[in-house]
Amino acid sequence: MNAVELIDIKKSFDGGHEFVLNGLNLNIPKGSLTVIIGYSGTGKSVMLKHILGLLKPTSGQINVFSQNLWEMSDKDIMKMRTKIGVLFQHAALFDDQTVLENVCFPLIEHKRGVKLNLIKDIATKKLIVSGIEEKHFGKLPSELSGGMRKRVGLARALALDPEILIYDEPTTGLDPILTEMVDDLIHETHHREKGKVTSIVVSHDLMAAFRIGQHIVMLDKGKVLHSGTPKDFLESDIPLVRKFVEKGTKKKYGL
Numbered sequence: 001m002n003a004v005e006l007i008d009i010k011k012s013f014d015g016g017h018e019f020v021l022n023g024l025n026l027n028i029p030k031g032s033l034t035v036i037i038g039y040s041g042t043g044k045s046v047m048l049k050h051i052l053g054l055l056k057p058t059s060g061q062i063n064v065f066s067q068n069l070w071e072m073s074d075k076d077i078m079k080m081r082t083k084i085g086v087l088f089q090h091a092a093l094f095d096d097q098t099v100l101e102n103v104c105f106p107l108i109e110h111k112r113g114v115k116l117n118l119i120k121d122i123a124t125k126k127l128i129v130s131g132i133e134e135k136h137f138g139k140l141p142s143e144l145s146g147g148m149r150k151r152v153g154l155a156r157a158l159a160l161d162p163e164i165l166i167y168d169e170p171t172t173g174l175d176p177i178l179t180e181m182v183d184d185l186i187h188e189t190h191h192r193e194k195g196k197v198t199s200i201v202v203s204h205d206l207m208a209a210f211r212i213g214q215h216i217v218m219l220d221k222g223k224v225l226h227s228g229t230p231k232d233f234l235e236s237d238i239p240l241v242r243k244f245v246e247k248g249t250k251k252k253y254g255l
Contacts, residue, residue: 011222020222030198095142
């Protein structure tokens with residue numbers, strides 16, 4: 001069973017003269033850890049916005065949890081989004097809210113009627129499981145390291161117990177040590193929630209995909225160029241895939 005299905009998706013922002021997504025077909029198996037890779041400008045971010053229902057395709061069909069997204073009412077789309085957690089590229093925390101308040105925010109917004117002390121209990125559990133100690137709960141994001149901000153962002157993404165967890169370029173701009181920490185965090189979170197969460201990681205980092213991905217998909221020119229296991233990518237004869245693998249391997253080992 002698939003958590004997400006994109007069927008012949010085309011998206012144009014100029015009335016149909018140029019397509020950012022150009023016949024994209026993609027199935028993301030339920031419970032998998034899928035990594036979407038590709039060079040900049042291949043349509044990765046636009047694809048994510050389609051899955052979240054933030055963009056409507058020019059043509060094609062999007063199924064999330066086996067439901068056609070654009071046959072849903074606005075109310076049902078909003079309800080569907082509560083089942084999807086997103087860890088944004090730069091964590092996107094509220095600067096004027098504490099660590100605990102940031103994680104409480106989605107619970108307050110979507111769990112109307114739940115008492116504040118229960119909301120704080122849920123947020124506390126999500127922070128602890130994401131590796132944040134209680135002594136940091138009262139701090140503002142500006143007082144945290146980059147790695148800790150990522151962990152708080154993850155705790156917030158987990159707050160509503162999502163069925164799909166999306167990581168949007170989670171290691172962009174990070175040093176190698178912090179990159180590995182974030183990769184480990186994604187891997188640990190997925191396996192801790194095994195069977196309950198489908199993880200989708202959008203990245204340009206091939207070595208991260210190899211470290212954590214069960215299923216890897218490479219986009220090019222708005223469609224799927226190649227998909228499979230890390231072994232499938234290493235053995236591929238597709239020139240652009242080989243170039244991407246070569247570049248990623250050389251970067252990893254400093255060659």
